[in-house]
Structure formats: structure tokens, C-alpha cells
Amino acid sequence: MQYFPLFVDTQALRVLIIGAGDVASRKLDLLCRTEASVRVIAIDVCQDTLNYVNQNRITLEQRPVSDSDITGYDLIYLCTADKQLNERLASIAKRQGIWANVVDNPKHCRFITPSIVDRGRLQIAISTAGAAPVYARELRARLESWLPLSINPLFDFIAEHRKEVQQRLPVFKQRRVFWEHFFKRNAERFDENTPEHYQACFSLQTTRGELLLIDTSTPADLLPIGAMPYLQKIEVTYATSPVPFELNELLRRDASFLAEFDDDMIEQQLTTGESCLVYGDPAEMQRLSEQFVDARYLRPGSF
Numbered sequence: 001m002q003y004f005p006l007f008v009d010t011q012a013l014r015v016l017i018i019g020a021g022d023v024a025s026r027k028l029d030l031l032c033r034t035e036a037s038v039r040v041i042a043i044d045v046c047q048d049t050l051n052y053v054n055q056n057r058i059t060l061e062q063r064p065v066s067d068s069d070i071t072g073y074d075l076i077y078l079c080t081a082d083k084q085l086n087e088r089l090a091s092i093a094k095r096q097g098i099w100a101n102v103v104d105n106p107k108h109c110r111f112i113t114p115s116i117v118d119r120g121r122l123q124i125a126i127s128t129a130g131a132a133p134v135y136a137r138e139l140r141a142r143l144e145s146w147l148p149l150s151i152n153p154l155f156d157f158i159a160e161h162r163k164e165v166q167q168r169l170p171v172f173k174q175r176r177v178f179w180e181h182f183f184k185r186n187a188e189r190f191d192e193n194t195p196e197h198y199q200a201c202f203s204l205q206t207t208r209g210e211l212l213l214i215d216t217s218t219p220a221d222l223l224p225i226g227a228m229p230y231l232q233k234i235e236v237t238y239a240t241s242p243v244p245f246e247l248n249e250l251l252r253r254d255a256s257f258l259a260e261f262d263d264d265m266i267e268q269q270l271t272t273g274e275s276c277l278v279y280g281d282p283a284e285m286q287r288l289s290e291q292f293v294d295a296r297y298l299r300p301g302s303f
């Protein structure tokens with residue numbers, strides 16, 4: 001990974017763009033959506049750039065650039081069609097510790113501009129490490145047609161309710177399960193049902209069944225004493241190995257046994273509020289404990 005994606009806070013970010021042609025104006029369109037302060041220095045200025053000046057979004061100096069302009073910024077975009085000029089200014093920026101983007105030369109770029117899907121709080125940045133910007137653009141177009149417009153208010157809704165979820169569900173794992181359920185139920189759209197889905201996930205959380213995992217290396221007499229009440233709640237036991245007599249004795253008489261199952265079956269059972277036990281080899285139990293974030297993996301000393 002030569003280029004590492006990160007998301008920069010643009011409040012108080014100072015940006016300088018040299019050049020105001022087509023390419024500069026594409027970078028400007030992106031930057032003007034942010035909270036950064038933007039200055040442009042260029043000899044010829046396209047209409048797009050002038051529009052931003054008229055809206056007081058940017059400041060413009062219509063003149064040739066000089067070396068002394070390259071100071072006091074966080075980011076600089078070098079967008080003239082003069083390769084040598086771009087490179088010279090990039091090396092000045094480098095000496096000053098300013099991050100430069102040279103539009104005609106990735107080798108001199110401290111960072112590159114991704115193709116961006118901008119949906120409010122949801123931002124998707126795509127890069128091909130400079131190999132194929134047109135592919136990045138086409139992938140963006142596909143993602144844009146796939147994501148519903150209402151994804152913007154959805155993420156505003158989520159951001160507004162994040163605190164409430166933290167307060168109502170004090171355990172980290174509960175919150176993770178809550179949000180997993182929420183996205184499964186509500187998907188990516190925001191409509192009149194979204195608040196209902198949100199509320200329903202709180203009650204799902206409380207009625208969801210317990211998932212217990214015991215591996216074949218744990219003898220029944222070494223199971224933690226605190227696990228006994230949970231074992232008594234088990235309605236279904238999924239076992240890939242024969243369940244030892246001593247463990248069987250700890251389970252309810254009416255619990256059913258199944259030797260064949262998959263993750264979806266377990267999930268369905270838990271969602272309907274039934275508690276399950278899975279008994280099998282340690283590697284499989286480890287996998288399940290990662291797959292089901294709310295599982296209790298019972299091992300000696302685990303309570």
C-alpha cells in the first residue's frame with residue numbers, strides 16, 4: 001500500500017491552488033465542499049473559479065506565482081500545465097514541510113486526490129494509486145447509483161442517536177450487536193420506518209437468545225459454576241462431537257439435539273429468543289466466538 005487513505009479534518013486547513021484551468025477547477029470543486037480556507041493564484045482564470053470568488057468561498061490572486069508564495073499552507077495543489085514550474089514549487093513545498101499535489105506528476109505528489117462519493121457523513125474515497133483515474137471515476141459512478149440518496153439523512157439520524165445507544169446499552173458487545181441488527185433491518189435507506197426499526201432493535205437486544213460455546217477439551221466438571229443457569233436455558237444443542245454424559249446431565253431434559261447446522265440456523269434461533277449451545281472442537285468454537293459477538297465461550301475460569 002504505497003498510498004494510505006485517511007480523512008483530514010478541514011476546519012482550519014489552509015489550502016493553496018496554483019493554476020485555475022480545468023484540472024485545478026476539479027480539485028476546487030471538491031475542496032469547496034469542505035471547511036478549508038482556499039486561496040488560488042493563477043494567470044488565466046476559468047469561469048468556475050470566478051464563481052467561487054463571487055460567492056466569497058475562495059480568495060483569488062490573478063498573477064504569476066512566485067517562490068515566496070509557497071509558505072504558510074497545509075496543502076498545495078500545483079495545477080499549471082508547466083511541468084518544470086510544478087516540480088520546482090513542489091520541492092520548495094517539501095522543504096517547508098507542506099504537503100504538495102502535482103497534478104501532472106504522481107512522483108512528486110506527497111498525496112494524491114481520490115475519486116470521492118460524497119454523501120454527507122458517509123465519504124467513500126477511491127484510488128488506483130494513479131494507475132487508472134478513469135476507472136476510479138467509473139467505480140464512483142456505480143457506487144453513486146447504488147447508494148440511495150436518503151443515506152445522508154440516515155447517517156445524520158444515526159449520529160444523533162449514537163449517545164442514546166451508548167447510554168441504554170452499557171456493554172460494548174451489546175452496542176455492536178445492536179448496530180448490526182439495525183443495519184440488517186433498516187438497510188441503507190432513511191424513511192418513516194427508520195425510527196421504528198431503531199426502537200425495535202432495543203427490544204430485540206433484550207429478547208435475543210444466549211449462545212453458549214463449549215469445546216471438547218473442557219470437561220464438564222471444570223465448567224465455571226456461573227455457567228449453570230445459562231446451561232439450564234438451552235433449548236437447542238448443536239454438536240459436531242458426541243456430548244459427554246456429564247455435560248448432558250447439566251442440560252434440560254427437553255433440549256433438542258442437532259448434529260447438522262450452519263451459522264444461519266444458529267442466528268435464526270437466537271433471533272427468535274431461543275438459547276443454543278454449540279459443542280465441538282476448539283478451532284470451530286473459536287471461529288464461532290468471533291462470528292457471534294454476543295456468544296459466551298465457556299472455558300475453565302471464564303466467569
Ligand SMILES: C[C@@]1(CC(=O)O)c2cc3[nH]c(cc4nc(cc5[nH]c(cc(n2)[C@H]1CCC(=O)O)[C@@](C)(CC(=O)O)[C@@H]5CCC(=O)O)C(CC(=O)O)=C4CCC(=O)O)c(CCC(=O)O)c3CC(=O)O
Pocket residue numbers: 026027030101102103104105106109111112113114115116126127128129130131132133134136137140
Ligand atoms: C495521481 C493523480 C494525482 C492527483 O491529481 O491527485 C492523477 C494524475 C493524473 N491524472 C491524469 C489524467 C486524468 N485524470 C482524470 C480524472 C481524475 N484524476 C483524479 C486523480 C488523480 N489523477 C490522482 C490519482 C488518483 C488515483 O489513484 O486513481 C481524480 C480521481 C480526482 C480529481 O482529479 O479530482 C479524477 C476522477 C474524479 C472523478 O470523476 O471521480 C482523467 C479523466 C477525466 O478527466 O475525466 C484523466 C484523463 C485520462 C487519463 O489520462 O487517465 C494524468 C495524465 C495527464 C496527462 O496525460 O497530461 C495524471 C498524471 C499522471 O498520471 O502522470
Ligand SMILES: NC(=O)C1=CN([C@@H]2O[C@H](COP(=O)(O)OP(=O)(O)OC[C@H]3O[C@@H](n4cnc5c(N)ncnc54)[C@H](O)[C@@H]3O)[C@@H](O)[C@H]2O)C=CC1
Pocket residue numbers: 018019020021022023024041042043044045046063064065079080081082085102103104133
Ligand atoms: N491530475 C489530473 O487529474 C490531471 C492532470 N492533467 C494535467 O494537469 C495540468 C493542467 O491541466 P489544465 O488544467 O487542463 O491546464 P490549463 O492550461 O487549462 O490551466 C493551467 C493553469 O495554470 C495557470 N498558470 C500557468 N503558469 C502559471 C504561472 N507561472 N503562475 C500562475 N499560474 C500559472 C494558468 O493561468 C491556468 O490557469 C496539465 O499538465 C495536464 O497534463 C490533466 C488531466 C487530469
